[in-house]
Amino acid sequence: MVEFSLAFAIEKFPEVLKGVPSMLFVAIISMLLGTLLGSVIALCRIYKVPVLDKAGALYVSFIRGTPLLVQLYVVFYGTPLLVDILNEKWGWHIPLQDMSPLAIALLAFTINSAAYQSEVIRGALSNIEIGQMEAAQSIGMTTSQALMRIIAPQAFVTALPNLGNIFINLIKGTSLAFAIKVIEVMAQAKIVAGDGYRYLEMYFDASIVYWVICWGCERLFRWLETRYSRHEKRIAV
Template sequence: MAHWLELMTSSLPTLLWATLSFTVPLALLSFALGLVLGLGTALVRLFAPRPFAAVAWFYVWIFRGTPLLVQLFLIFYGLPSAGITLDAFVAALIGFTLNVGAYTSEIIRAVVASVPKGQWEAAYSIGMTWTQAMRRTVLPQALRTAVPPLSNSFISLVKDTSLAAAITVPELFQSAQRIVAVTYEPLILYVQAALIYLVLSTILSFAQDRLETRLNRYGGFMGARA
């Protein structure tokens, strides 16, 4: 037991550094970029001409229908055969962004489509353009509904960043693997990595609950403005 405690204590700074340097930035950047991509994809599928909507549908179909790990391997190990070589972190960022974009686009598309048509008509009746109606009336209502599933997607993404270890990104899980290769103590190191993921997920779940409570209390991110 003393040996395990000593090992956990000595390895904790390395694991925390990997978490703060790679796991957290990878999750935040991927989710932010994926959210922008998902919003654009959702709006194209809902409102763009059919050829553009078909391209957006195809993108979503591909990235929701194939495993994330396979996507990462294709980007990092497959693209070099076509003359495109990417840094491991950049490859992971691209892979996670494309994957997140596909999933969040479906969430956003569903919540935007769920806004009653009367809201559009009310916005148009006071002289708003389509863009103004979307920005001031539709999106505030849709985003309030989208917060729980989007929050769950982000929590899942934080855990999925462990897959980046497979393409040599030195994030939390790969750091644990490297220590295991030296200490030959897989049980304690992987348990320790799992606990760090658990702490991150718990913090994010608590933040999600607080955000949902705040939205229910105050009625959304922002009120519709004339």
């Protein structure tokens, strides 16, 4: 019969917390990079850029149609092969030894989040009335200026709830990073559990950590949504 030791779970809880910095680092950086890449993909699809439009649609379909764990393995084992090809065929000098599991995890999570964010951003931008772009251009603004000053702030408010969900899913998804040797919360829990064979207690600790952080992020995005929604209403008035 499996026994649960609350005392052991409490005692080892600080050990599990050591994986939080890596978890947050991967989630935050990949979210930011994914926003940039996702915005480029969204704009290419909205403005029907030749080749890039179809390539972006294929990329989004592939990422959304495959499990994150499979993507992690593909990037983990495929990146060294790609680096070798670039170094040999094109004369590049990419130091493969400097590509740590953390860097590969960042790449994989960025690729994953960019696909989902591109759809959110594309939908938010498409919901903005086209007349606003035309009005901005009529007073001398370029397309890029109108996007940055008028369209993007409104689209950000619309996209914020979905972006929050993507970020929370990224945090939970980092639990898979231990599969490519990244020491985050889940990996830290497995390491500690292996010392005393108390896996239930350590997984319980890990679940508490994920729950608290995700709850905090949920509250943060809800606060941001409320704040920017009120700001947009004041501007409209």
